[in-house]
Amino acid sequence: MWKLYDRTIVKKENLLFSNHDLFVLLLPIVLEQLLNSFMGMADTMMVSNVGSAAISAISLVDSINNLVIQIFAALTTGAAIICSQYIGREDLKGANRAAKQVFLAVFAISVGVMIPCLIFRKPLLSFIFGKVTAEVMADSQIYFLITVISYPFLALFDVGSAFFRAGGNSRFPMTVSVISNVLNIAGNAILIFGFHAGVAGAAISTLLSRVFSMCVVFYALRRDRQQIVLRNYFTIRPDMPLIKKILAIGVPSGIENGMFQFGKLAIQSTVSAMGTVAIAAQAMTNILEMLNGIAGIGIGIGLMTVVGQCIGAGRKEEAKYYIVKLTAIAEVAIIISCLFVLAITKPVVWIAHMETASADMCFRMVVAITIVKPIVWVLSFIPAYGMRAAGDVKFSMILSMLTMWCMRVALCIYLSRVWGFGPMAVWIGMFADWTLRGIIFTGRFLSGKWLQKKVI
Numbered sequence: 001m002w003k004l005y006d007r008t009i010v011k012k013e014n015l016l017f018s019n020h021d022l023f024v025l026l027l028p029i030v031l032e033q034l035l036n037s038f039m040g041m042a043d044t045m046m047v048s049n050v051g052s053a054a055i056s057a058i059s060l061v062d063s064i065n066n067l068v069i070q071i072f073a074a075l076t077t078g079a080a081i082i083c084s085q086y087i088g089r090e091d092l093k094g095a096n097r098a099a100k101q102v103f104l105a106v107f108a109i110s111v112g113v114m115i116p117c118l119i120f121r122k123p124l125l126s127f128i129f130g131k132v133t134a135e136v137m138a139d140s141q142i143y144f145l146i147t148v149i150s151y152p153f154l155a156l157f158d159v160g161s162a163f164f165r166a167g168g169n170s171r172f173p174m175t176v177s178v179i180s181n182v183l184n185i186a187g188n189a190i191l192i193f194g195f196h197a198g199v200a201g202a203a204i205s206t207l208l209s210r211v212f213s214m215c216v217v218f219y220a221l222r223r224d225r226q227q228i229v230l231r232n233y234f235t236i237r238p239d240m241p242l243i244k245k246i247l248a249i250g251v252p253s254g255i256e257n258g259m260f261q262f263g264k265l266a267i268q269s270t271v272s273a274m275g276t277v278a279i280a281a282q283a284m285t286n287i288l289e290m291l292n293g294i295a296g297i298g299i300g301i302g303l304m305t306v307v308g309q310c311i312g313a314g315r316k317e318e319a320k321y322y323i324v325k326l327t328a329i330a331e332v333a334i335i336i337s338c339l340f341v342l343a344i345t346k347p348v349v350w351i352a353h354m355e356t357a358s359a360d361m362c363f364r365m366v367v368a369i370t371i372v373k374p375i376v377w378v379l380s381f382i383p384a385y386g387m388r389a390a391g392d393v394k395f396s397m398i399l400s401m402l403t404m405w406c407m408r409v410a411l412c413i414y415l416s417r418v419w420g421f422g423p424m425a426v427w428i429g430m431f432a433d434w435t436l437r438g439i440i441f442t443g444r445f446l447s448g449k450w451l452q453k454k455v456i
Contacts, residue, residue, distance in 0.1 A: 004324045004446075009317040016088075016318055017306055022326075025170050025305065030298035030333070032174035034291075036181055046188045047202050048352045052276050054199050057139030059283035060129050063264055065147055068113055070257030072155040075106050076162045077304065078250030081389050083166035083228060084305045085456050088312025092227055094456070099163050099228045101242045103156070105250075110155035117148045133276070139199045146203035153210040160217035160230075165305050167227035176216050184209035249393055249455060256397040263404040267412050267426050280354060281361035282423045288348070288362070289369050292341035295333035296378060299326050300385035307389035316451050323386035323445065330382045335374045342370045365427055372431045379438035383445045391453030392444075399440055408433040 017025070048055045079102040086095035117124070121144050129140065161173035184205050191201025221230040271282050303326045310319040345366045349359040384396050411429035415421040421428070444450060 004320060010321045015321075016310055016313060016315055017322065021168075022302075022306070025165075025168055026299055026302040026326075026329075028170040028174035029165070029302045030295050032170075032177045033294040033298040033301075035174075035178050036294075046185070046192055047199065048280075048354065050192065050198050052280050052355065052358075053133065053135040054139055055283055056132070056136050056276055056279045057199055058143055058202065059279060059286070060132065060136070061125075061140050061144045061147065064124075064128070064144065066264070067258060067262065068117075068151060069154065070260065071113070071254045072106070072110065072151075072158055074252075074254035074257045075102070075109065075155070075246075075250040076158045077253045077388065078102070078246045078248075079106075079159050080162040080166050080301075080304050081249050081308050081391070082246055082455060083163060084308030084389070085312035087167055087227055088309035089314075089456075095166070095228055096230075097239070098242060098246065099230055100236045101239050102159055102163075102246055103230060103233070104236050104238060105243055105246060106155050106159045107152065110152040114148055114151040117151070118145070121145055121148065136276070143199045143203045146200065146207055150207040150210040153207075153214040157210060157214040157217055160214070160221055163221060163228040163230070164217075164226065165301070166308070168305065169226060170302065170305075172220060173217065176213050179216075180209045180213035183212060245456065249388075249391065252393040252397040253388065256393075256400045259401045260404055263409045266409050267429075270413055270416055271423055271426065277355060277357045278361065278423050281358040281365070282426065284349060284352065284354065284358070284362045285365045285369075285423070285427075288341050288345060288366055289373075292337045292369070292373065293334065293377065295337050296330040296382060299330045299333060300382050302326070303382065303385045304389040307386040311390050312456070319386065319390060319451070320445075320448075323383050326386070327378060327382045331374070331378045334378055338370045338373055342366055361423065365424060368424070368427055368431075372427075373434075376431065376434040376438050379442050380434040381437075383441050384437075387441075387445065387450040390450055391455040392450035395444060395450070396441075399437065403433045403437050403440075407436055 047058055079099070082098045082102075083095045086092070086098060122141060125137065125140050125144060129137065132140070157176075161177070164170065164173050187205030187208060188202055191197040191205055195201060197204070218230065220226075221228065223229070271278055303323065306322045306326070307319045310316070310322065345363050346359075349362055354362070388396055408429040411432055412425045415425035415428060416423075419425075
């Protein structure tokens with residue numbers, strides 16, 4: 001019971017995924033995530049030239065946008081898990097049937113989220129970020145209005161990409177994502193520097209790039225050459241039993257991701273009261289921290305396809321083997337990426353024309369992240385991707401919610417408001433969260449209870 005995997009069952013010559021297969025699957029995902037982060041950093045640096053108010057506004061609004069994006073990502077997780085398990089058992093009809101229902105559910109949910117956000121955008125922003133300056137609030141309202149319109153396009157692109165990855169094709173979504181991000185940067189250059197459109201230019205460029213990526217992916221899904229084919233969208237009718245299966249995976253993941261982002265909003269609200277210098281420093285530190293963890297996240301995303309197909313094929317010991325193997329690979333990736341990000345931090349803040357106080361604060365936080373993250377981050381995230389792919393989503397949801405609110409949010413608020421720690425309180429709380437999650441997830445993996453779940 002308390003062992004990593006049964007080596008007598010897992011024979012290297014009979015593995016479902018060879019080292020070459022893993023390389024072909026994981027490399028495009030990791031590259032896509034890395035390039036997206038670099039593009040996001042370039043995007044932020046371009047906007048930062050407009051002024052601290054602009055970068056602060058985008059940072060604040062993106063904390064809301066990321067909440068919605070994470071909810072969509074949870075539905076994408078449900079799509080990837082269910083479709084990969086069907087493909088693992090060689091049931092392509094089931095995979096295609098599930099894909100149609102995922103498309104229908106994601107479209108309805110994304111439009112349902114977009115409409116109230118458009119209607120209540122001003123009171124929502126005032127309620128969450130009421131203490132910011134008038135200039136930051138005005139830019140926030142403009143940026144939020146335009147980016148909200150992009151929600152359905154982003155959600156559908158994510159889920160379309162998940163269909164390709166579930167079948168083992170991670171290269172095509174990467175290509176589309178890279179082109180989309182290049183178009184976004186080009187649009188920023190034209191609208192921000194050419195037309196002096198400020199945050200509106202950044203938002204419009206984001207919207208157009210998401211429309212482009214969604215259209216390309218769903219056009220490609222019409223072709224017969226891949227395992228999941230999607231066409232004749234207007235003929236799709238709800239299949240409630242199947243939708244319930246999808247939501248049984250997606251809803252707990254959505255709650256987990258949603259509460260995670262709510263916690264970040266609570267933290268962001270605390271940071272927003274620290275002044276523009278702290279907001280700008282925290283915004284850049286968030287981007288750099290995402291960059292040094294993105295390779296690990298890419299490996300985790302690929303792990304869901306691998307474990308999903310193993311579980312669908314009934315190869316549970318192989319599922320355990322791949323979780324161990326990819327966790328080790330992720331650890332190496334995190335160490336390298338943390339050192340790389342530390343090395344580029346000072347050049348990045350200089351290029352971004354950050355104020356000296358903000359730049360110094362950002363560098364100190366990145367140093368702390370570089371020390372702690374390789375020690376505790378991987379075990380708190382990577383095995384969980386694999387266990388979710390086996391259907392163990394409720395445990396992950398409950399654990400993540402508890403550690404988020406009891407460690408990350410509570411410590412941040414306490415240290416900042418009682419002891420005046422400043423934005424470093426955010427990271428102390430996060431380090432405590434990662435540590436506790438890693439310990440508990442490791443115990444869950446070793447117990448084998450996550451293998452007792454059933455998705456299809």
